[in-house]
């Protein structure tokens with residue numbers, strides 16, 4: 107990997123190159139704004155390990171032939187703004203090398219969606235957010251750049267934000283979601299009519315959208331939530347009806363995870379998302 111902010115030591119050794127891949131994998135091992143359980147910085151490596159143990163050809167066609175792993179963004183320690191700048195720079199570089207590939211980004215915490223949408227702002231009309239939370243605060247404890255403010259910052263970029271399955275929010279977030287233009291929430295998806303008015307979407311998957319009985323190892327667990335099957339069906343419906351430009355997978359926390367099954371759940375969601383595109 108050529109870029110100075112890309113670390114390739116832990117990447118998957120797939121058979122296709124960066125320029126020719128249909129799917130690009132990128133890790134952002136950053137959890138610098140976590141307000142409850144830190145540890146999602148270890149997720150990209152754990153999800154890759156689980157990926158190696160999974161079957162890649164069970165649906166016909168081998169993922170190793172369409173996927174290239176670009177490695178991890180080199181995170182700037184405690185410097186949040188510098189880290190976000192590096193993410194933007196790396197994504198712009200990947201776009202210049204391969205403008206066609208679908209980008210799959212492993213967080214890390216949810217704040218990583220901000221520099222990703224910024225880097226892809228000319229390609230993306232709206233962000234579709236699968237999340238227990240709205241992440242619409244203006245500040246969290248006075249902090250502007252946080253996992254709890256990320257969708258507010260993205261909305262300020264002029265992007266619409268569509269939520270599926272949110273189930274907990276602060277009063278400030280509820281008001282913002284009602285008063286700000288271009289924000290909508292859905293409790294279900296209607297296959298054949300996703301009710302989303304934008305065509306080119308950025309899909310943001312916060313793993314805490316899942317019921318903690320399915321995946322408790324997240325930064326901010328909350329009771330309730332959807333099944334694994336519902337999540338996969340939602341991704342499949344969005345894939346069929348929209349042009350998905352990039353997908354992020356955030357908030358899985360290996361430090362809250364004594365159970366290898368949970369990394370496998372995250373890895374399988376990545377595999378199923380790629381598979382939905384390849385159908």
Ligand SMILES: [Mn+2]
Pocket residue numbers: 237238239312314315326357
């Ligand atoms: Mn969340």
